[in-house]
Amino acid sequence: MGFLFIFPLLIVILALLASCIRIVPQAQALVVERLGAYLDTWSVGVHFLVPFVDRVAKKVSLKEQVVDFDPQPVITKDNVTMRIDTVVFFQITDPKLYAYGVVNPIMAIENLTATTLRNIIGDLELDQTLTSRETINTKMRASLDVATDPWGIKVNRVELKNIIPPAAIQDAMEKQMKAERERREAILRAEGEKKSTILVAEGKKESAILDAEADKQAAILHAEAEKERRIREAEGEAEAILKVQQAKADGIRFLKEAGADAAVLRLKSLEAFAAAADGKATKIIIPSDIQGMAGLVTSVAEIAKSQDGKTAE
Secondary structure, X not given: OHHHHHHHHHHHHHHHHHHOEEEEOOOEEEEEEEOOEEEEXXXXXXXXXXXXXXXXXXXEEOOEEEEEOOOEEEEOOOXXXXXXXXXXXXXXXXXXXXXXXXXXXXXXXXXXXXXXXXXXXXXXXXXXXXXXXXXXXXXXXXXXXXXXXXXOEEEEEEEEEEEEOOHHHHHHHHHHHHHHHHHHHHHHHHHHHHHHHHHHHHHHHHHHHHHHHHHHHHHHHHHHHHHHHHHHHHHHHHHHHHHHHHHHHHHHHHHHHHOOOHHHHHHHHHHHHHHHOOOOOOOOOOOOOHHHHHHHHHHHHHHHHHHHHHHXX
16 A cells, blocks of 8 residues: 555656756757746756756757848838848857847847838938948948847848839839840940951951962062073073084184185185075175175186086086
């Protein structure tokens, strides 16, 4: 009977002791209170709670967290209303301040983000807002980081996810972008035509230069060929004249060696005179002793006839 009473009591005591053991995993922290007052912040490891005295007030994740807030209406410096949604990356650095600093930290960060965004966008015009995302992100991160320090929160990064201007502004921006694209297209087309014209002109210029060079080279080659032809003709004529003179000199030398008398020499002179007058000379100078030479020719002819008659007898 006593055993049946002690056994359930042991089970209750063991369950109570087991509930007092707390194992804190990596990247987490536990905020512990004793009798309602802050006691300690437990990090990674095994910890023990005093039954009925200590309690875990809050579990805190030390990982970096991301919160995507809904689009917030903001007004630019030039009175254009637009909607901007933001993404905030934050991390809890002090679990105690996070547990006791603010009631709803996420809501507090959202409201703080909205007010900071309105203050920054209020100093910018529409065009600056659309082109200054990095500047806005940096200013917002710095402001939020300072404001959330008392809550044990560190803001690592703030990003503007979407910037949504009014429909009329969007239509005007689209028309402006279309006009800008058409202007760039016209510029590119004009530059292409310009380059094409320049290339065609350069091609014609190169072609004209090459044609001129070819004509020049052809003229040079033609002149050199004509020069070579004339040189060859002159050399041929000189060689022919040299051979004629050599033949004449050889004939005279042969006559001299053969012992030809003055009559034969005069006869040869007449032959040379006849050759000179063979239709090539326009003016003929007759020697003064032409009559004597003619008589000599007659004598030679008579001697030849007499010798022919003797031969016939």
